[in-house]
Amino acid sequence: MGTNVDFKRPDGKQCAGYYGEPEKGSKAPGVVLIQEWWGLNNQIKGVADRLTQAGYRTLVPD
Numbered sequence: 001m002g003t004n005v006d007f008k009r010p011d012g013k014q015c016a017g018y019y020g021e022p023e024k025g026s027k028a029p030g031v032v033l034i035q036e037w038w039g040l041n042n043q044i045k046g047v048a049d050r051l052t053q054a055g056y057r058t059l060v061p062d
Helices: 042-053
Strands: 003-008 014-020 030-032 057-061
Touching (some): 014 042
Antiparallel strands (some): 014 057
């Protein structure tokens, strides 16, 4: 459901992450999901996908 993305941090540097957007699109509320010690793995992507299915825009910075 989500996709790997690159986005700019506030300091202008690039950051990788995982982003999911529900059918509501940009008007949906958003969640920033922080991964565990093991980083951006399939388990965290699954949590992000479930939040997206529940109607939230979800960003997981790596």
